[in-house]
Amino acid sequence: MSDAAQPTAAEVRAAADAVKTALDRHLQAVERRTGDDDPTVYDAFNALAAAAEVYDELLYDRYDEVTPFEIPAAEDSLPPYAGPEEPHAVSVLIRRDYAVAEPARLLAQAQRLADLDPDGQDGEAAAAGAGVHAALGVVFGEYEADEIASRHVEFGLEEGDSTLWVSAADELPEPGEWLAAPFDEADPALVVCRFDASSVFDEEDEPDGDPDGVVRRRS
Numbered sequence: 001m002s003d004a005a006q007p008t009a010a011e012v013r014a015a016a017d018a019v020k021t022a023l024d025r026h027l028q029a030v031e032r033r034t035g036d037d038d039p040t041v042y043d044a045f046n047a048l049a050a051a052a053e054v055y056d057e058l059l060y061d062r063y064d065e066v067t068p069f070e071i072p073a074a075e076d077s078l079p080p081y082a083g084p085e086e087p088h089a090v091s092v093l094i095r096r097d098y099a100v101a102e103p104a105r106l107l108a109q110a111q112r113l114a115d116l117d118p119d120g121q122d123g124e125a126a127a128a129g130a131g132v133h134a135a136l137g138v139v140f141g142e143y144e145a146d147e148i149a150s151r152h153v154e155f156g157l158e159e160g161d162s163t164l165w166v167s168a169a170d171e172l173p174e175p176g177e178w179l180a181a182p183f184d185e186a187d188p189a190l191v192v193c194r195f196d197a198s199s200v201f202d203e204e205d206e207p208d209g210d211p212d213g214v215v216r217r218r219s
Contacts (some may be wrong), residue, residue, distance in 0.1 A: 007058045015055040022051040082189035087168035093186055096149060097160030103132050105156030110135035112144050161198040165191050 022044070031043035056067045094118055100106060142147065152159060167190045178185065 007062050008063065012055070012058045012062050015051070015058045018051045019048070019055045022048040034043060042167035053121050057123070076192065078191055079189050081192075082187075083168035083192070084170050085169070087192070089169040089172045091167045093167060093183065094145070094164040095160040096145070098152060098157040099160060099172070100132055100136075100156060102156030103135075105154070106132060106135045106139065107156075109155050110138040161196075163197070164195045166193050168192050 022052075026041075026044040026048045029038070029041045034040045038192050052067070052069070059067065148155060148157070149159075149162075164184065165188075167187065169190070
């Protein structure tokens with residue numbers, strides 16, 4: 001960037017002052033909130049995120065420095081809610097990513113399950129595949145997803161990003177209606193709340209009660 005295009009020191013100072021103002025307003029909104037889903041807190045959060053992003057960019061452009069904190073930007077937030085005011089049903093959409101960090105451990109766990117039932121499907125899969133593909137089928141076929149999440153190290157897996165969306169609906173779909181394409185109708189505008197976990201979030205900045213990452217809620 002040329003010197004002519006660089007922000008002035010005054011512009012950087014003004015951006016810093018804007019962050020201070022947004023921080024005060026966010027704290028005031030938190031102190032006066034009427035509930036967990038107070039829209040005033042949500043709006044103040046987005047304003048603080050936007051102000052922090054502008055300051056961070058100007059600081060870098062002018063001084064080649066960055067801030068020691070990261071606030072999810074406003075555009076990362078959920079879109080305006082467009083679902084029913086009184087949902088009569090919800091869909092819970094979950095994605096969890098894992099790396100197969102220790103294939104030998106995964107294979108050993110699958111073999112242990114196969115040995116317990118040598119004539120069953122687990123034994124047949126282990127004997128036929130004898131590889132990571134077959135082992136994944138055995139392990140995930142035996143355990144619930146939440147149990148694997150809590151015991152992933154035992155299965156040689158390493159956690160990646162994860163997210164959980166609670167999506168509102170007027171009524172439950174017909175049985176079997178969406179099984180062929182379960183995620184095609186995921187609509188962020190129908191999400192009541194979402195919970196995100198990612199290594200991009202600094203552990204020291206994680207809110208109390210949310211050890212896994214960022215929690216997003218709305219009214």
